[in-house]
Amino acid sequence: MSLKRNQLLTSRQALEDLNLDYRVKSFHICCISFTFALFKFNLNKLTTSLDLLKRGEKAIIVEFTLDMVPLKLLEMGCLPGNEVELVQIAPFKDPMYLNINGSHLAIRKETASHITVEKLSQ
């Protein structure tokens, strides 16, 4: 709750800087905080990067930065649409032991951070 109020306050301040009429402002505040909330919802619940997954969680690979992900990984099954499960993590979450589409393999966190996934609800 308090978090939302803070967001509201900061966005209100930002708008006051723009010197807008108060009513317009309040309408804007509503809109902005709404989109903000929607965005956050998206970020938390659905898409995230692979290195933010928790142990035991499953997700679907959405996309990745092609230049940062080695071809070998793609060939081992890390392709958009495939399912990935985080089997185990070493200390500091690095490296990460994954089950991608039936292939069990470990990659470094750095590589994982370039892979966007969509979490599957448990």
Add this chain to the structure above:
Amino acid sequence: MSKQLNVALIGNPNTGKTSVFNQLTGLKQQVGNYPGITVEKKEGICKLPRGVKAHILDLPGTYSLNASSLDENVVIELLLNKNDKDYPDVAVVVSDVENLKRNLLLFTQIKDLHIPTILVINMADRMKRKAISLDIEKLEERLETKIALVSSRKNTGFDKLKELISNYKTLSIEPCVNASVIAPDYFNRLRKAFPKQDLYKLWLVITQDVNFGKLDRNEMQSINTFQTESKSNLKRLQQKETIVRYQFINGVLKETLSIDHLAAKDLRSRLDRVLTHKVWGYLIFFAILLLIFQAIYDWSSYPMDLIDEAFAAMGEWVRTTMPAGAFTNLIAEGIIPGLGGIVIFIPQIAFLFLFISLLEESGYMSRVVFLMDRIMRRFGLSGKSVVPLVSGTACAIPAIMATRNIENWKERLITILVTPFTTCSARLPVYLIIISLVIPDERVLYIFNLQSLVLMLLYLIGFGTAILSAWLLDRILKIKSRTFFVIEMPNYKLPLFKNVAYNVIEKTKSFILGAGKIILAISIVLWVLASNGPGDQFTNAEENAIARMDSGAFPQEELDKHIAAEKLEYSYIGYMGKAIEPVVRPLGYDWKIGIAIVSSFAAREVFVGTLATIYSVGSDEEETIKNRMAGEVNPILGGPLFNLASGISLLLFYAFAMQCMSTLAIVKRETNTWKWPVLQLVIMSGFAYVVALVAYQLLI
């Protein structure tokens, strides 16, 4: 008809290519449950039906025809070079029934090269357990190939495979997925430019970063002009290719393969929960290491004592039963003690190989790589460097070869450079004999033997130095290379007794034979040098000794000893030793140890044999090597020559010095320059000298 039938075994790492190879050829190449056991080509002959002989090639595993490390490169170089004498008439793609989807990617690529291809589906024995069922006929039809379902462990399906190989001419060479669909225009242009060439081969040559040694240079040049596409565009196309291939494979497998996923959930996840755990994983790993040291030290001491005594008795037997003379002396004083100096270590070395082999065969090694990657990276190494460092405790030579699956050149180079610091089995004899002489045999904390703790400490010093020097090298070496790291985590497997036993026997045998040859040669040379001498001093040694000692006052036994010592001192080896002595004296050694050190620059394990030979020339009784060494007196300070100070100094010298010709030769081969082996030799040995010097001067 003179041309032989070439068969190449190709497949993903760890699918059992070498196991299939061993079944076909009856050879015993090393097998292990770790991706990257085979790192070079291995050849063998297989008898096919109707008297045909096939030349079988075992290759390193690769995930695809796009190489990302050196071992994978071997396969691609072979397949792209039609002029290679080993270029396959038929490719046998070995796949693992549990990873069929991933394994088929490579299969479709090879089919694209228009090579007659057979698909082997290995590990059929695991299908029942994992509730996997396959429609082989349909699979054959969809993949346009012939399939042999085999189990190398149970030796089933090989007759069919041999039959298929001998009928290779009937195989279809049509591709099952056409790579050109990913960019029809581009591929059309390629086809027009090089109508004679295989299209997919051209594509591979264009997209590879790697150097294709034997491929026609001119051809390459003209292809380079085709690299109009930017790098990232090419990679996008490669991604597209991979997706297209997987789409095809998924479609095929949907019709032909069924897996009961519940049955597949198994032991693996339960074991992994513990063995790769943040805390338990590390504890278990260290407990295993501790167990290995305990085994090497404590358990193998009984057979060792037996061997030691047996050799002493054998020398005595030769001396008493064979006619006296130079030849008998050579055998009794030169060869038998020299060989005894190495044979005595068979139990320990076998134990070491046994444990390493068990770690590899069970699938645990990959878990260690996973656990250690982060830590190793701090020091400029890769998690995969753990395997060379651990197997380096057996021998640095295979360990250095095992670095070939490290993708990053800098990490690989550093691993190669520091691996010789790990305590290899050749150091073991030196350590053991010196520890048993200078470290008291006591128990600490009721369970640990003090001597085995010191041994463990020496191993830790080896690892520690390896890792610290890796850290230094990481700072010093200015090599830019992007890190990436992917390692497959294989299924756990119950180690196959036969594989482990072969491994232990073969490796111990080759260690003993390899070392035996050098030791035999060196001990003969040493014996000749030690029992002959220039000038009167040597020939008159007996009279001189008697004269000097005012005979009569001493018992005959004492007198004999002095005569022998005097003789040795004025022999050729004595003179040579004296020349070295000033260099080794500050470290607390006498000239005999000096000779032993110099001769062990050929190979470390020569040390004990050398001392044994030198000492036995100087004495007549039946004695074990250890007792002889214990009886040596420091010529200047008096007291035992092997005391705590000189002992520790020797241990440290052997821990750091680079004393192995074969390792230097391998480093040269793997790095392609003499620069690195020469640096290793100079820096490691120099460092060893300084450390040994400091240790002796502090302790004395």
